[in-house]
Amino acid sequence: MNIKKLGRLVTPYVVWLSILVMIPLVMMVILSFFETRGLDFTNATFTLSNWFRDLRDPSVLKALENSFTFAGITVAVVFLIGYPMAFILARSSFANKMVILMLTIIPMWSNSLLRNNALRNLFSEQSFVNDLLSKINLSFVLDIKGTPSAIIAGLVLTFLPFMILPVYTVLEKMDKSLIEASMDLGASPIRTFFKVTFPLSLKGVATGVIMVFLPSFSGFAVPYILGDGKFILVGTIIENSYNYNINFVSTLSILLVIIIFLMIFFVSKVDKEGESFL
Amino acid sequence: MGKKLIELKGITKRYDDEPVVDSIDLYINENEFITLLGPSGCGKTTTLRMIGGFEKPDEGQIILNGVVVNDIPPYERPINTVFQRYALFPHLNVFENIAFGLRNQKIAKEEIVSRVEAALKLVSLPNFAQRKVALLSGGQQQRIAIARAIVNRPKILLLDEPLAALDLKLRQNMQYELKEMQRKLGITFIYVTHDQEEALTMSDTIVVMNKGKIQQIGTPTGIYNEPKNRFVANFIGETNIIQGYYVHQNLVSFMGVEFECVDTHFADGEKVDVVIRPEDLDIIEPEGAKLAGIVSSSVFKGVHFELCVIINEKEFVVHTYENRPVGAKVGLKVDAYEIHLMKVEQSEY
Numbered sequence: 001m002n003i004k005k006l007g008r009l010v011t012p013y014v015v016w017l018s019i020l021v022m023i024p025l026v027m028m029v030i031l032s033f034f035e036t037r038g039l040d041f042t043n044a045t046f047t048l049s050n051w052f053r054d055l056r057d058p059s060v061l062k063a064l065e066n067s068f069t070f071a072g073i074t075v076a077v078v079f080l081i082g083y084p085m086a087f088i089l090a091r092s093s094f095a096n097k098m099v100i101l102m103l104t105i106i107p108m109w110s111n112s113l114l115r116n117n118a119l120r121n122l123f124s125e126q127s128f129v130n131d132l133l134s135k136i137n138l139s140f141v142l143d144i145k146g147t148p149s150a151i152i153a154g155l156v157l158t159f160l161p162f163m164i165l166p167v168y169t170v171l172e173k174m175d176k177s178l179i180e181a182s183m184d185l186g187a188s189p190i191r192t193f194f195k196v197t198f199p200l201s202l203k204g205v206a207t208g209v210i211m212v213f214l215p216s217f218s219g220f221a222v223p224y225i226l227g228d229g230k231f232i233l234v235g236t237i238i239e240n241s242y243n244y245n246i247n248f249v250s251t252l253s254i255l256l257v258i259i260i261f262l263m264i265f266f267v268s269k270v271d272k273e274g275e276s277f278l
Numbered sequence: 279m280g281k282k283l284i285e286l287k288g289i290t291k292r293y294d295d296e297p298v299v300d301s302i303d304l305y306i307n308e309n310e311f312i313t314l315l316g317p318s319g320c321g322k323t324t325t326l327r328m329i330g331g332f333e334k335p336d337e338g339q340i341i342l343n344g345v346v347v348n349d350i351p352p353y354e355r356p357i358n359t360v361f362q363r364y365a366l367f368p369h370l371n372v373f374e375n376i377a378f379g380l381r382n383q384k385i386a387k388e389e390i391v392s393r394v395e396a397a398l399k400l401v402s403l404p405n406f407a408q409r410k411v412a413l414l415s416g417g418q419q420q421r422i423a424i425a426r427a428i429v430n431r432p433k434i435l436l437l438d439e440p441l442a443a444l445d446l447k448l449r450q451n452m453q454y455e456l457k458e459m460q461r462k463l464g465i466t467f468i469y470v471t472h473d474q475e476e477a478l479t480m481s482d483t484i485v486v487m488n489k490g491k492i493q494q495i496g497t498p499t500g501i502y503n504e505p506k507n508r509f510v511a512n513f514i515g516e517t518n519i520i521q522g523y524y525v526h527q528n529l530v531s532f533m534g535v536e537f538e539c540v541d542t543h544f545a546d547g548e549k550v551d552v553v554i555r556p557e558d559l560d561i562i563e564p565e566g567a568k569l570a571g572i573v574s575s576s577v578f579k580g581v582h583f584e585l586c587v588i589i590n591e592k593e594f595v596v597h598t599y600e601n602r603p604v605g606a607k608v609g610l611k612v613d614a615y616e617i618h619l620m621k622v623e624q625s626e627y
Contacts (some may be wrong), residue, residue, distance in 0.1 A: 180332055181365040183352045185379035185430065192353075195378075199369045 025257070031250035038246055050251040060252075063232045070148070070233065071217035074155040078212050079205070081156070082163030086204075087197075089164075090171035101168065104161050116154055116225045123150045123226065146228035154226040155216045162215075163208035170204030171197070206267045213263065218256050283308045283466055284329065284434060288338035291324050298324050300490035301338065306434075306468065306483075311460050313469045313477040316487035317513070322470045323438055325487075329468060330436050331355050343433075353382075358427035359436040363443065364419045366411040372398075372422055373407035379430040397429040400459065417448045424456075428463060435460075437469045441476065453479045474514050478502060486510050507623055511553045518559070518594050520552045521622075530619060533590060535568045538614040544621075551620040556584070556597040558616035567609025569594075573602050 032051065036044045054060065085104070089097055107115065121127055123145040130140050144150045178200070182192040216222075220235025229236075234252060241249050285305040291298055299321040306312050314322035327333040328340060331352035339346050347355060358379070366375050376394045385393075398404050401421035411419060420440060427435055437456075441449045457480045460467045471477055477484050478498040486493040486501060486509075494506040505511035508519055522532025524544040530537055532552045544550060564570040571589030578601075585596045587608060594610060602608055 175363075175365065177361050177363065177365040178367060180352070181359070181361055181367070182378070183332075184330060184357075184359045185426070186353045186382035187378070188353055191382065196367060196369075200367075 025254075028250040028254050031247050032254050035247055050247050054248050055251065055255070059232060060237060063234050063237050066231055067217050067234045070151055070155065070223065070231075071213050073152055074159065074216040075209055075213050077152060077156050078160055078163045079208070082160055082208065083167055083205070086164045086167035086171060090168055090174075101165075104164055107157070108161055112158060113221060113225070115158070116222055119150075119154050119157070120145055120225050123153070145226065146230055148227075148231070150226040151223045151231065154222045155219075158222060159212040159216060162211040163205075166207040166211070167201060167204040170201045174200055210264060210267055214260055217259070281308055282306075283310075283343065285341040286325070286329075286338065287341065289325070289328060289335045289340065290337040291321075291328060291333060292336050297490050299328070299335075302490075302492055304485060304492065304495070306466060308466060309464050310482050311457065311467045311469065311480055312483045312485065313471060313481040314485050314487055315471060315474060315477040315513075316493075317472055320487040321490040322472075322487050326359075326436050326438055326468060326470050329434070330357055330359050356433040357436060358430050358432040358434075359438065360423050360427050360440045362438045362440065364423040364440075366419055366422060366426070368412055370411070371407070372403075372409045372411060372414075375411060375422060376426045376429050378426065383430075393429055394425075397425040400428070400462075401425045402455075416443055417452070420444060420452065424459070428459070428465065432465060434466045434468060437467060439471055440469075441471075441473075449476070456480060478514070486513065488513070504618055505553060505620065507620055508551060511551075511620065516556050516595055518554045518556065520554070520592065522550055522552045522619075524548045524550050524619065528614075530617065533569060533592065537568070537612070537617055539617045539619060540615050541617070541619040544619060549622045551622055553618040553620060554594075554612055554616065556595040557582075558612055559594060559596045559598075560611045561585075561596065561598050561600065561602060562609040562611045564607045564609040567611060569610040569612075570607065571610070573604050573606045573608055576601055576604055 033046060033048065034041070034044045035047050035049075089100060094100065122129060123142055125141055125143045127140070127142070133140050144153075174197070178196055179192060182196045183189070187195055218235055220233060220239050223231055223233050224236060224239075234256065238249050238252050241252075282305050286302055289299055289302045289304075298319075302321075302325065314325060316322050324333060328335050331347070331350060335348060340348055342355070367378065370378065373394055376397055377390050380390045380393060394407065395404070398406055401424055403418060403421050403425070406414075406418070406422070411422065414422065420443075423440070440456075441452050444452060453476055456467070456469075469477075469480065478501075481498055483495065484498055484501050485495050488509050494501055494510045496504075501510065502514055505514060505517075511517045511519055520532045522530055524546060525531050525536060526546045527542065528538055528540065530539045530541075530550065530552060569589050571587045571594070573585050574588045574593070575586040577584045579597075582597045582599055583601045585598060585602060585608075587594045587596055587610060589610070596610065
């Protein structure tokens with residue numbers, strides 16, 4: 001392959017990346033160290049208060065704590081549901097694995113606002129399910145709207161495919177002779193799972209954890225709709241402050257980027273060939 | 279040779295109603311090096327996998343030390359396997375790979391360490407304990423895979439074409455090492471290969487298989503010198519097969535000429551297949567030779583020349599140390615004890 005040719009092919013991507021990713025990021029970093037009126041720099045003054053005063057505001061700290069908690073619980077629940085699903089799917093001899101995989105993905109294709117508003121309805125006393133059931137004198141009440149459980153349920157339903165897909169891919173690609181080798185060497189199926197299958201699937205788990213944690217940590221639509229707006233999260237603060245304090249919003253956003261990078265760095269360190277987990 | 283260790287009785291395995299192993303009967307002695315030899319798809323690997331417990335036979339019994347083991351899972355059989363592509367655990371280092379089987383048996387730490395070290399020494403890779411398996415060469419991975427299996431001191435070691443991925447020189451060295459190892463350890467080796475040279479070099483007993491059936495069981499020399507049928511004759515080394523008939527005691531006729539032979543067990547006038555190995559044909563002067571023809575090709579093979587001699591439109595392959603030019607007229611001579619006769623089969627291959 002001619003490197004020069006390849007180099008030229010890369011150019012549009014580099015331009016694209018700099019315009020749409022790097023420049024906005026740099027802008028946010030700059031904004032976070034100033035006090036401006038919107039994007040108008042005419043009376044801008046340099047300040048560190050965004051970083052060292054506003055971030056320490058109790059409401060911001062509470063929001064960070066909430067975001068971490070919700071995202072953490074979501075990751076745990078998604079893992080507990082998603083891993084077994086991916087495992088069963090990868091091991092099964094269904095002819096139509098793809099169909100089943102599609103069934104988990106298809107909900108992602110519907111608009112998430114619509115989906116979460118439907119959930120919100122389902123989680124209230126006057127849900128459409130209850131409505132229908134009451135016609136035949138049954139009742140189904142799952143009145144958890146506005147509670148943490150509703151938010152977790154919404155996040156789990158939204159991000160479950162992000163755990164299933166990478167774990168499934170890793171399990172499916174795994175060399176089956178490794179499983180046989182383990183059994184051959186006297187390990188029972190359960191021991192084989194914990195000694196071979198699971199350690200070797202950690203790459204997929206790590207990908208899944210990042211892909212579920214990040215959007216649940218920074219997102220705001222799901223908690224806002226299902227939590228009745230009762231919980232402040234990092235996402236909600238950004239949303240609320242966007243119109244009057246773009247400097248603080250930039251600071252929070254940069255903080256999120258830093259947290260995200262730290263997580264990816266940490267996971268990739270820990271996951272090096274999956275062996276350090278043992 | 280020791281006593282009977284494992285026995286297969288009427289073993290049949292079908293995939294989609296298609297028998298891949300077809301009512302096989304076989305017994306294997308203690309301390310034996312036995313090779314299942316055959317072309318790909320002949321059922322040899324499936325047979326091995328049934329002995330290892332990875333497949334269940336549809337019919338028949340696998341009897342290990344007098345106990346039927348059909349339903350015993352692989353992790354409870356005193357059998358270990360060296361897999362074709364080694365199947366080393368990529369998340370464990372060399373030491374942990376070899377110790378894997380021992381850890382499953384709840385063996386004391388000190389003993390694990392000493393046994394792993396002994397196993398590494400046996401495969402001539404001491405000091406490799408802390409290496410990562412991904413960084414080992416093919417030959418080294420091969421040795422680790424063998425160490426990982428034998429460290430458990432199995433009664434039987436199954437080897438599924440373990441040398442297939444190695445280059446020629448390494449493969450030849452490993453053949454001798456494996457044979458030596460088997461002698462030292464006194465473990466029964468069941469070896470699967472499609473490489474006839476490998477089988478001849480290492481085995482005490484060779485089982486030639488084709489289309490799910492056993493064609494012949496015998497010692498390497500027995501199988502090479504006295505193939506039972508055309509398939510075995512063709513599969514084990516190059517060979518010339520000529521149709522002929524048995525004239526009477528110690529006399530066989532083929533190519534319109536009568537030859538003395540040593541095989542008996544045939545009726546007078548019975549049709550037979552005559553097998554002559556290329557190295558058993560000698561080039562002589564065409565005058566007065568029983569077989570005379572024209573050299574149609576000559577290929578240098580290193581140690582010998584491979585000549586193709588056409589006699590009455592029938593090709594003979596001859597291995598000789600002295601080259602003859604293409605187009606030359608030559609005579610062929612064969613000694614009585616080098617003519618092997620086979621019964622003609624109903625179904626020709």
